[in-house]
């Protein structure tokens with residue numbers, strides 16, 4: 001992970017959290033990426049140099065196990081974000097890129113995007129997107145999202161191995177809710193708040209289990225490859241230390257790990273003279 005990549009992720013977080021969602025002026029068509037996750041929907045707008053211009057995040061459970069379970073809800077959220085972005089930018093958004101977890105059908109996200117009246121720039125698998133955002137060509141990307149953990153080994157910028165496990169931040173929230181006799185929504189909110197680390201002891205066994213699941217997948221894989229944790233769940237303060245200790249290998253977590261995959265999805269849509277189709281990803285013919 002390069003310092004530049006980490007800085008750019010911080011700037012993504014900054015535009016997403018900007019209360020008025022105002023956009024700095026820029027020329028050329030906006031480059032837009034859409035990530036439909038199990039916990040949230042993220043839409044990012046970049047300029048042609050890959051600089052974040054605008055961003056939206058909405059907590060919503062429209063996807064489960066890599067499958068869009070609430071098509072109408074997903075479409076409605078996406079369209080609302082696009083309408084807001086168009087207002088801020090003062091121009092139309094006609095195209096965007098989207099992603100999919102390896103081993104799932106890319107058309108599930110593509111159909112939501114098309115139904116929201118957008119054409120597709122690029123379709124990219126999520127770990128390749130995260131690696132693109134991190135400037136990583138060789139390494140192990142572990143994406144711990146809301147409902148799933150994706151483990152991908154990249155070599156030469158290509159995914160060589162990938163697996164998906166049904167564990168994620170949702171399980172931490174369930175344990176916090178049970179231990180504190182509070183609702184799931186309340187647990188989810190308090191976990192994400194700045195004081196979330198107070199729950200570390202309660203969720204420690206879940207984090208250790210996540211690490212042991214990951215360990216089983218990467219056992220025997222080149223130990224010189226860096227391990228990067230992305231997705232929202234590693235944002236819990238203290239998560240990395242427990243995970244590292246259980247895994248027995250060093251890991252790094254970008255400052256705003258939740259945005260690595262959405263940023264990479266958006267970056268995949270940038271077309272250059274030497275790369276007229278955007279990132280070299282499958283299913284680009286759409």
Ligand SMILES: Nc1ncnc2c1ncn2[C@@H]1O[C@H](COP(=O)(O)OP(=O)(O)OP(=O)(O)O)[C@@H](O)[C@H]1O
Pocket residue numbers: 036037038039040041063143144145146147148149168169170188191192193196230231232233234235236237258
């Ligand atoms: N600051 C935080 N502290 C702890 N957990 C966090 C924080 N921010 C987000 N999360 C958790 O991260 C998860 C969402 O992460 P992410 O956006 O990567 O998931 P997703 O892409 O929607 O899901 P998936 O990849 O499983 O489809 C949620 O479980 C949320 O509670």
Ligand SMILES: [Mg+2]
Pocket residue numbers: 037038143145146231261
């Ligand atoms: Mg995700």
